[in-house]
Amino acid sequence: MKRFFSLSNPLGIVITAATLILTVSPEARRGTKKLLVKGVGSALALGDQIKHLTTGARLQLSSLMEEAKHEKETMELPNMKDAMMEMTERGMEKSKETIHQAKATFGSMFSEPNDSHSMDSSPINVMNDHSLKQKMSEIENQLH
Known part of the structure; x- marks a missing residue:
């Protein structure tokens, strides 16, 4: 605590000067009081605005969820099991x-032909066969 009020610390000098001014000057006390009241009032107003915004967002989100739920219930989706x-x-x-x-098509192609070839004849290349x-x-x- 001594560090804050020490005159070797710049912050201590500022705190000491502010304390002396507020102690001695009634005008400084009135001005400080007005400033503090306005600051607290602004903080409360900001809190109320945030509260109203979150309430509005929550209401919009709940109505959106209700619409989506209603849409899901009224939608007719095909039965995936039957489709598959x-x-x-x-x-x-x-x-x-x-x-x-x-x-x-191929049933008759691989059956024995009527004019059977002897084993001595040369093999036929079926990959070159046009049919x-x-x-x-x-x-x-x-x-x-």
Whole structure:
């Protein structure tokens, strides 16, 4: 406490001078009192404004939440389970169709031909076969 009122400390000099002025001068006391009253009044007014703003924000937020809740209750969303089942069934049907078409297309291709080749004949390069390439492109077009 002695440090604050010590004359070697600049803050002590200011506090000591203010104390002497307020003790001796009645005008300084009246001015200080008016300043303190206005400061406290301003702080209270600011507190009231903040209180009104937060109350208004809380009311707006609660009304927004009520609107969102009402909107959610009145919204008709599709049943995701049924939608997923329907998509799965359609995908399975499409896959089955493609498999049947592939079997129909390639079924006869890998069976033994009527004019069987002897083992002595040279092998056939099926990758250069134009009918195979055509069938593959047909299947690719059907899948896309």
